[in-house]
Amino acid sequence: MTTDQLFKQIQLKKSFLCIGLDTDFNKIPKILLKYEYPVFEFNRQIIDATAEFTIAYKPNLAFYEVMGTVGWVSLEMTVNYIRERYPEIFIIADAKRGDIGNTSKMYAKAFFEKMNFDAITLSPYMGSDSITPFLEYQNKWVIILALTSNAGANDFQLLTLKENDNHLYKNVIRLSKTWGSEHNLMYVIGATQAEMLQEVRKIIPDHFLLIPGVGAQGGSLADVALYGFNKQCGLIVNSSRAIIYADCTNDFAKVAHTKAQEVQEEMKMLLTQYKIL
Amino acid sequence: MTTDQLFKQIQLKKSFLCIGLDTDFNKIPKILLKYEYPVFEFNRQIIDATAEFTIAYKPNLAFYEVMGTVGWVSLEMTVNYIRERYPEIFIIADAKRGDIGNTSKMYAKAFFEKMNFDAITLSPYMGSDSITPFLEYQNKWVIILALTSNAGANDFQLLTLKENDNHLYKNVIRLSKTWGSEHNLMYVIGATQAEMLQEVRKIIPDHFLLIPGVGAQGGSLADVALYGFNKQCGLIVNSSRAIIYADCTNDFAKVAHTKAQEVQEEMKMLLTQYKIL
Numbered sequence: 001m002t003t004d005q006l007f008k009q010i011q012l013k014k015s016f017l018c019i020g021l022d023t024d025f026n027k028i029p030k031i032l033l034k035y036e037y038p039v040f041e042f043n044r045q046i047i048d049a050t051a052e053f054t055i056a057y058k059p060n061l062a063f064y065e066v067m068g069t070v071g072w073v074s075l076e077m078t079v080n081y082i083r084e085r086y087p088e089i090f091i092i093a094d095a096k097r098g099d100i101g102n103t104s105k106m107y108a109k110a111f112f113e114k115m116n117f118d119a120i121t122l123s124p125y126m127g128s129d130s131i132t133p134f135l136e137y138q139n140k141w142v143i144i145l146a147l148t149s150n151a152g153a154n155d156f157q158l159l160t161l162k163e164n165d166n167h168l169y170k171n172v173i174r175l176s177k178t179w180g181s182e183h184n185l186m187y188v189i190g191a192t193q194a195e196m197l198q199e200v201r202k203i204i205p206d207h208f209l210l211i212p213g214v215g216a217q218g219g220s221l222a223d224v225a226l227y228g229f230n231k232q233c234g235l236i237v238n239s240s241r242a243i244i245y246a247d248c249t250n251d252f253a254k255v256a257h258t259k260a261q262e263v264q265e266e267m268k269m270l271l272t273q274y275k276i277l
Numbered sequence: 278m279t280t281d282q283l284f285k286q287i288q289l290k291k292s293f294l295c296i297g298l299d300t301d302f303n304k305i306p307k308i309l310l311k312y313e314y315p316v317f318e319f320n321r322q323i324i325d326a327t328a329e330f331t332i333a334y335k336p337n338l339a340f341y342e343v344m345g346t347v348g349w350v351s352l353e354m355t356v357n358y359i360r361e362r363y364p365e366i367f368i369i370a371d372a373k374r375g376d377i378g379n380t381s382k383m384y385a386k387a388f389f390e391k392m393n394f395d396a397i398t399l400s401p402y403m404g405s406d407s408i409t410p411f412l413e414y415q416n417k418w419v420i421i422l423a424l425t426s427n428a429g430a431n432d433f434q435l436l437t438l439k440e441n442d443n444h445l446y447k448n449v450i451r452l453s454k455t456w457g458s459e460h461n462l463m464y465v466i467g468a469t470q471a472e473m474l475q476e477v478r479k480i481i482p483d484h485f486l487l488i489p490g491v492g493a494q495g496g497s498l499a500d501v502a503l504y505g506f507n508k509q510c511g512l513i514v515n516s517s518r519a520i521i522y523a524d525c526t527n528d529f530a531k532v533a534h535t536k537a538q539e540v541q542e543e544m545k546m547l548l549t550q551y552k553i554l
Contacts (some may be wrong), residue, residue: 062383072349100427106339127429150377152404160439
C-alpha cells in the first residue's frame with residue numbers, strides 16, 4: 001500500500017483507527033468453541049463488525065504463536081480474510097522482529113511474501129542490516145519501535161547519549177530514517193508520553209506514527225492529535241483490548257462495533273477540527 | 278535445565294558447541310523432498326549425526342516462519358525429536374522476541390509451555406517488563422542480546438551513554454542482570470569482537486554467554502576461550518552454516534558429523550588447557 005492509498009482510506013473512513021487483534025483463546029466467548037478455528041471466528045466477527053470504522057488491523061503474533069500450529073493457521077486465515085473481504089485495509093504484523101541481515105531477509109519473506117502483510121513492527125537494537133532487508137519490498141512498510149508505551153521504555157529508550165545529548169529513541173529515529181523514507185518507514189511512539197510527539201515531529205514531520213497505548217494502556221486521543229498530526233494525518237492510533245474485549249458475552253461483536261464507532265467519531269471530529277479532511 | 282546440568286553436559290561431551298538449525302528449505306539436498314516434512318528430515322539427520330558433539334541446538338525461528346504452517350510443524354517436530362531422543366541437550370529458540378508485559382507473557386507461554394524450549398533469545402530494547410515474564414519459569418533461561426555479531430551492532434549497541442560513559446550494550450547487561458541471576462540469564466556476545474569479552478566478564482563473571490559468529494561469521498575459538506571462559510566454562514559457542522551446510526550433497530549429515538567433531542576436538546583441547554574438565 002502506498003502513502004496516498006493510506007491517506008485516501010483515512011479521508012474516506014474519517015478515521016485513523018487501527019484495531020489490535022490480540023486475540024486470547026482464553027478470553028473469547030465459549031460459544032465460539034464449536035468452530036474448528038475459534039480464534040479465527042472471533043477475529044472474523046470482530047472484523048465484520050468494525051471494518052467500516054478502521055483503516056488497519058494489527059494481529060499481535062504472540063497471541064497466535066502461543067497456540068502453536070493452530071494459531072499460525074488462524075493467523076493466516078485472518079490475514080487472508082481481511083485481504084479478500086476488505087482489500088483497502090492496511091494489515092500490520094505486530095511481530096517486533098529483528099535479526100542479522102540474512103535472517104531478517106527470511107523474516108521479510110515470511111511476513112511480506114508467505115503472508116501478505118502490508119507492514120511489520122521491528123526492534124531497532126541490532127541496527128541497519130536487521131531493518132534494511134524489509135525495505136527492499138515495494139509498497140511494504142517497516143514500523144520501527146522508537147518510544148514504546150510500557151514501563152520498561154524508561155530502561156534504555158530514555159537514556160541520554162553522550163554523542164549528542166539526546167535520548168536513545170531519538171537517535172534510533174535520526175539514524176533509521178536515513179535507511180528509507182516516509183513512504184516505507186513508520187515509527188511506534190507510545191501515547192502515554194503524548195507531549196514527546198512534539199519532539200518526534202521535529203525530527204520526522206512527514207512520517208506516519210503508530211501510536212499504541214490509547215485505551216486500555218491510557219493516553220488521550222486529543223493530545224495525540226494535537227502533538228502528532230501532520231497534513232496527511234500522519235497517525236495510526238491502535239486500540240486492542242478496549243474494543244475487542246469491551247464485552248465478553250455473545251454480544252462481543254455488537255459491542256465492538258459500538259466501541260469502534262465511538263472512537264471513529266472522536267477521530268472524525270479531530271480530523272475535521274485540524275482541517276485534514 | 279539447571280546450571281549444574283548444563284555444566285555436567287559440557288564435562289561429559291567435552292564440548293561447549295551449539296549447532297544453529299537455520300534450516301533453509303532451498304538449501305537442503307533434493308533427495309529430502311520426498312519426505313512430507315523435508316526440513317524436519319534434514320534436521321533429524323543433522324541431529325543424529327552431531328548430537329554426540331554438541332550440548333545445544335538453536336533453531337532460528339525465521340527459517341521456520343518463512344514456510345508458514347508447515348514450518349511451524351517442522352519446528353515443533355524438531356523440538357520434540359531432540360527432547361525425546363536426546364533429553365540432555367539444551368534447546369534454544371533463537372526468536373529475538375520482546376514486547377510489553379502482557380504480550381511477553383504470551384511469548385513465554387508459547388516457547389516454554391506450548392513448545393518445550395529451554396531458552397529463548399530476547400531483544401532488550403523494550404526494557405524490564407519485556408523480559409521478566411520469561412524469568413518466572415523454573416529452570417528456563419532468557420538469553421538477552423547485548424553485543425551482536427552483525428555490522429548493525431555499531432549503530433546503537435556501541436553508542437556511549439552520558440550517564441556513565443559506557444556503551445549501551447554494557448548498560449543493557451548491568452541493568453538486566455538485576456532482573457534475574459546467573460541461573461536464568463545468559464547474554465549474546467558476538468565473537469567478532471572477542472576482546473570485548475574481557476569487558477563483559479568484568480560485569481558478569483559468572484553468567485553463561487552465547488557466542489554467535491564463530492565459523493561463517495568469523496571469530497576465533499581460541500580468542501573466545503581466552504577472554505570468555507569462567508570456571509564452569511561459561512560459554513556456549515554457536516555454529517550454524519559452517520556445520521549444517523558444510524556439504525550440500527546427499528552426504529550432508531556425514532560431513533556435518535565430521536565438522537562438528539572437528540569443532541568439539543578444538544573445544545576439548547581448550548577446556549583441558551584451561552583446566553575446566
